[in-house]
Amino acid sequence: MEKNMILCGVGGQGILSISYVICNAALANGWNFKQAEVHGMAQRGGAVQSHLRIADKPIASDLIPEGRADLILSVEPLEVFRYIGFLKPDGIIITSTVPYVSIDNYPDAEFMQANLQRLPHKILIDAKEIAQSIGSPKVQNIVILGAAAHSLGFVPENFDTALEELFGRKGEDILRMNKQAVRKGYELGLAGGTPG
Amino acid sequence: MQQLLLLGNEAVGMGALHAGLSAVFGYPGTPSTEVFEFVEKLAPKYGVRAVWSANEKVAFEEALGMSHAGKRSMVTMKHVGLNVAADPFMNSAMTGVNGGLVVAVADDPGMHSSQNEQDSRYYADFARLPCFEPSSQQEAYDMMRSIFEVSETMDVPVMLRLVTRLSHSRANITPNTDILDQNPLNPSNDWKKWVLLPPNARIRNRLLIEKQRDLVNLSERSPYNSLDLKEGAKLGIISTGIATNYVMENVADLEQPVNLLKISQYPIPEHLIKEIVRASDELLVVEEGYPFVESKMLGIFGIPGKTVRGKLSGDIPATGEMNCDFVRKALGLAPFSKLNFDPGVLPGRPPMLCKGCPHADAFKALKKAAESIPGTKMFSDIGCYTLGVLPPYLCGETCVDMGASVSMAYGSASAGVYPVVAIIGDSTFIHSGMTPLIGAAKHDADITVMIMDNSFVAMTGAQETMTTGQPLIDLIERLGVDRSHIVPFNPLPRHHNENVNLIRRELEHHGTSVLIPQRVCVKAAKR
Ligand SMILES: Cc1ncc(C[n+]2csc(CCOP(=O)(O)OP(=O)(O)O)c2C)c(N)n1
Ligand code: SF4
Numbered sequence: 271m272e273k274n275m276i277l278c279g280v281g282g283q284g285i286l287s288i289s290y291v292i293c294n295a296a297l298a299n300g301w302n303f304k305q306a307e308v309h310g311m312a313q314r315g316g317a318v319q320s321h322l323r324i325a326d327k328p329i330a331s332d333l334i335p336e337g338r339a340d341l342i343l344s345v346e347p348l349e350v351f352r353y354i355g356f357l358k359p360d361g362i363i364i365t366s367t368v369p370y371v372s373i374d375n376y377p378d379a380e381f382m383q384a385n386l387q388r389l390p391h392k393i394l395i396d397a398k399e400i401a402q403s404i405g406s407p408k409v410q411n412i413v414i415l416g417a418a419a420h421s422l423g424f425v426p427e428n429f430d431t432a433l434e435e436l437f438g439r440k441g442e443d444i445l446r447m448n449k450q451a452v453r454k455g456y457e458l459g460l461a462g463g464t465p466g
Numbered sequence: 467m468q469q470l471l472l473l474g475n476e477a478v479g480m481g482a483l484h485a486g487l488s489a490v491f492g493y494p495g496t497p498s499t500e501v502f503e504f505v506e507k508l509a510p511k512y513g514v515r516a517v518w519s520a521n522e523k524v525a526f527e528e529a530l531g532m533s534h535a536g537k538r539s540m541v542t543m544k545h546v547g548l549n550v551a552a553d554p555f556m557n558s559a560m561t562g563v564n565g566g567l568v569v570a571v572a573d574d575p576g577m578h579s580s581q582n583e584q585d586s587r588y589y590a591d592f593a594r595l596p597c598f599e600p601s602s603q604q605e606a607y608d609m610m611r612s613i614f615e616v617s618e619t620m621d622v623p624v625m626l627r628l629v630t631r632l633s634h635s636r637a638n639i640t641p642n643t644d645i646l647d648q649n650p651l652n653p654s655n656d657w658k659k660w661v662l663l664p665p666n667a668r669i670r671n672r673l674l675i676e677k678q679r680d681l682v683n684l685s686e687r688s689p690y691n692s693l694d695l696k697e698g699a700k701l702g703i704i705s706t707g708i709a710t711n712y713v714m715e716n717v718a719d720l721e722q723p724v725n726l727l728k729i730s731q732y733p734i735p736e737h738l739i740k741e742i743v744r745a746s747d748e749l750l751v752v753e754e755g756y757p758f759v760e761s762k763m764l765g766i767f768g769i770p771g772k773t774v775r776g777k778l779s780g781d782i783p784a785t786g787e788m789n790c791d792f793v794r795k796a797l798g799l800a801p802f803s804k805l806n807f808d809p810g811v812l813p814g815r816p817p818m819l820c821k822g823c824p825h826a827d828a829f830k831a832l833k834k835a836a837e838s839i840p841g842t843k844m845f846s847d848i849g850c851y852t853l854g855v856l857p858p859y860l861c862g863e864t865c866v867d868m869g870a871s872v873s874m875a876y877g878s879a880s881a882g883v884y885p886v887v888a889i890i891g892d893s894t895f896i897h898s899g900m901t902p903l904i905g906a907a908k909h910d911a912d913i914t915v916m917i918m919d920n921s922f923v924a925m926t927g928a929q930e931t932m933t934t935g936q937p938l939i940d941l942i943e944r945l946g947v948d949r950s951h952i953v954p955f956n957p958l959p960r961h962h963n964e965n966v967n968l969i970r971r972e973l974e975h976h977g978t979s980v981l982i983p984q985r986v987c988v989k990a991a992k993r
Contacts, residue, residue: 289636296638304635304636305636306636308578310496313817314820314853315815315818316815331789332631332711333631334790336804337801354809356804358805372818375813377812377813
């Protein structure tokens with residue numbers, strides 16, 4: 271077993287939380303992992319990515335070679351396209367379709383739609399809508415995490431311990447919404463994305 | 467023992483704590499910061515001291531004082547921090563240590579968050595000190611014990627060279643089952659080694675030179691250096707630190723056997739290099755950073771009869787961060803096939819000031835005030851506020867090294883430029899902006915210094931600034947600035963007009979003024 275994935279989004283969107291949860295789940299399964307993340311300058315609202323590798327054998331490089339990623343997991347649709355060169359020919363893209371428009375020259379809806387639709391293997395999720403239905407716009411990243419679970423060989427329960435560590439001290443409600451977000455995302459992942 | 471999930475930097479901190487560390491000193495700087503912060507978090511549990519210092523030079527000397535007392539200590543900084551601490555670093559090689567001393571320096575190849583990508587191994591070489599360069603989080607953890615041992619047995623500070631990609635990558639590691647006790651308090655009485663008056667210094671230098679043979683021998687036998695010669699191999703690959711991983715990622719795809727030499731402990735193991743050179747017709751040198759080993763191997767004359775490839779030959783890019791793909795290409799392997807998809811031209815997404823950032827409002831007022839006096843030159847410095855040089859603020863035309871805003875402004879004003887503004891953060895000011903301000907104020911230099919007091923070292927993750935608010939104002943006054951030209955103000959949009967007026971007044975004043983926008987970093991306030 272070896273899974274390589276690129277996690278991406280914009281600084282502050284919570285991709286470090288996603289990777290933390292996946293790493294913990296991998297550790298609990300007795301797997302190895304390496305996860306290279308971004309700190310510093312780029313975290314100030316810039317484009318951020320993380321290379322995450324999990325395997326049942328030793329992993330050499332912290333960085334994924336081009337063409338070796340099984341998965342791109344993104345909390346923002348534009349960011350997906352920066353890392354497309356890392357994807358295997360049959361790699362999957364799981365992304366939120368909710369744009370984070372922090373720049374003046376953000377591409378128009380047509381450009382984004384056309385590109386997203388052209389992607390061969392994709393799971394598109396309106397994470398904002400799902401998060402709102404759960405009751406907190408903050409859990410969008412966790413919805414996306416849930417959507418990736420199946421592709422990585424996990425079920426929602428694998429993520430519970432790490433979610434408790436991350437959100438337990440923020441109160442019962444917040445923890446519950448995050449667990450729910452994983453489960454909702456998981457269902458959507460299995461179903462191939464948000465309908466429509 | 468249970469596996470731990472740690473960043474490379476955290477593995478260093480854990481390794482140090484488990485190796486009998488008594489104190490960590492440092493000044494924040496990406497990518498080094500988490501080494502200190504990890505120790506800081508566990509300091510009460512391990513009975514260890516962890517307090518940030520005013521700058522890297524101070525931190526280094528505090529660590530050296532701790533070592534003088536017989537305790538094991540560590541000092542952390544980013545690569546450019548070692549420039550600031552270079553004086554004690556070079557001289558501590560002469561004095562040697564009492565308790566073990568680790569200098570943990572994190573380089574930033576690719577300049578993710580830095581002004582340059584200098585390679586700290588040259589500093590270790592320059593000071594004639596040993597250097598360890600871990601290839602993985604586990605190795606970083608394991609090395610800490612060896613480093614303290616080498617430091618104490620060889621009587622030298624030891625450098626731990628980290629790089630961004632290891633510092634900020636997480637992995638599972640297996641810790642030791644035993645934890646070493648701290649050294650007892652045992653201050654050195656050997657004053658001759660610590661007083662670097664010329665007669666003593668000459669003796670110390672000779673001793674340092676005599677130690678070099680032993681240090682090389684340690685490298686030859688180091689468990690962190692390994693030579694693997696294969697029957698029939700024509701190609702030999704020499705790799706250092708984490709560059710080894712990029713080699714290992716690719717070697718399985720090679721059809722021919724290869725000789726491998728991994729180096730993670732310096733000085734360079736000369737014998738091991740000679741062995742792999744002897745056993746190979748062609749060599750590839752893969753390093754994260756400058757071509758340090760490659761240049762040393764080749765010297766001026768090269769190695770007759772052998773082809774050596776690497777950064778100097780152009781087979782691997784001379785700048786930027788190393789990765790699997792560069793190594794793959796240098797090995798002549800075909801790239802992996804990838805998804806064929808062209809998304810068209812994508813707009814960049816550069817970092818920017820947070821919404822509601824106090825710096826933004828200060829810059830708006832400064833820009834407006836400066837518009838009324840043509841020819842204003844603004845010298846900026848290093849921190850979140852450096853982003854003010856970009857549109858829409860356009861405040862600042864330089865960013866060189868910490869503190870340079872004030873000294874460059876003074877230099878520029880001395881040349882006759884007017885008006886001249888220095889823009890500097892509160893932490894950067896304490897780090898190295900105070901010293902140039904003393905001279906400028908003494909001569910009443912015609913400059914306006916704007917000290918961005920947001921109470922935090924925001925850029926590096928919101929550590930508390932050492933001096934802020936009223937104590938900062940008092941400090942500036944004692945440095946010699948006329949109290950009537952020390953002007954604090956609240957950078958809020960609703961005070962914009964009055965702020966523009968008071969800034970303009972100080973720009974027009976022909977003498978040293980200090981403006982202090984005071985408002986807490988919104989990001990730090992939210993935590
Ligand atoms: C010699 C040196 N040490 C450390 C750093 C890392 N560094 C960059 S900005 C900064 C401090 C920023 O704090 P402050 O001046 O208060 O500005 P703020 O980010 O809060 O706006 C530090 C420590 C560096 N670039 N150079
Ligand atoms: S972290 Fe603080 S100082 Fe930095 S941009 Fe954000 S609000 Fe401004």
